[in-house]
Amino acid sequence: MDKKFRVGIIGCGQIAKYLHVPDYARCPQAEVVAFCDIDVVKARALAQEFAPDAQIFHDFSMMLKEMDLDGVSICTPNYLHGPATIAALKADCHVLVEKPMATSSVEAQKMVDAAKKAKKLLMVDQTQRLFPAHVKAKEVLDSGLMGKILVVNSMFGHSGPENWSPTGKWFFKKKEARFGAMADLGVHKADLIRFLTGKEVAEISGYMNRLEKKNSDVEDNFVSSFTFTDGTMGTLCASWTVKGCEANYTIFHCANGTLRVCEFPGKPVVAYLVNPQCEIEFPTAQAATNDDDEWGLNACGNFVLASLGRATPFCTGEDAKKSLDIILAAEKSALTGKSVKLNH
16 A cells, blocks of 8 residues: 555644545545644544544644654644744645635745745645536636626625634634635635636725624725736625625626626526527536545645645645735725735
8 A cells, every 4th residue: 555645734723623634534645643733632632533543732843843744734823824834844744724825925925935945835725716616617617608708706705703613713813813804705716716717816906894893803894896917807805794694606797698606506607698598507516535536626635646746736825825915905905095906
């Protein structure tokens, strides 16, 4: 049997518990051998559930020093993404880091540079690229069926991180999170519109506010309008105050009609064409099975296979930095009251 890809988990909160660790546990090539969290009770509990023989650490520097690891998942509060990533790369590990990849463009570039210097893979967990509906939407847009994209509207909103991560108080602390909804949710859509259209944002105007989360010093709502480099226009919004049902959709108004993605329950990808006038519902792929290389369809599985040279990474550090820069530009616009141009 081939040697397992040895993984360490840095940060043992909800994103590690419900996404990273279960995905590694189902990935045939991977073995989680170490868990690290400043709250060792969380680390032990996660290890007990998925990898009882794994080592437990409260300091990621110590984990990187003592363990022989092939890769790490970084699932910490945002302000630790950069330091933990750079430390792991220097320790000769491949890295899968949660979004937003960094708290500044300068920090993100240092991470990218560190990966190049170490000759290791840096991936960012911009998972919306892998959603079956988004994979299908990209196929439809790339096929030319919809014609030229004219306007893009994208929105991601829910009732707030406290409702899925009750112990994640850091989400509401600017010192630890750096952003609120705009990077927690907005960076997903900033990345997705780049991925689906193949276009880059040229200029953006942003607005942000804290409307409900009073025990917080970050924004809970973010709205922006932008233009791509080819003149295509769009909106990008994120919210922690969406009630009743989650908003997680992208709409493409095109020359030949409108493509609505994840807007209607049970109809993930629907095209409304004008010539001939018709409605087309597109079937989407099923989630990855437990069969070997099909785990390339899963974020952690793709990370493992890409690190082994058996798959193309779905989102590199260089690519993710461009998405982060959109959010940073929108924030600058919101603070200055002026539109901000991006450099490409």
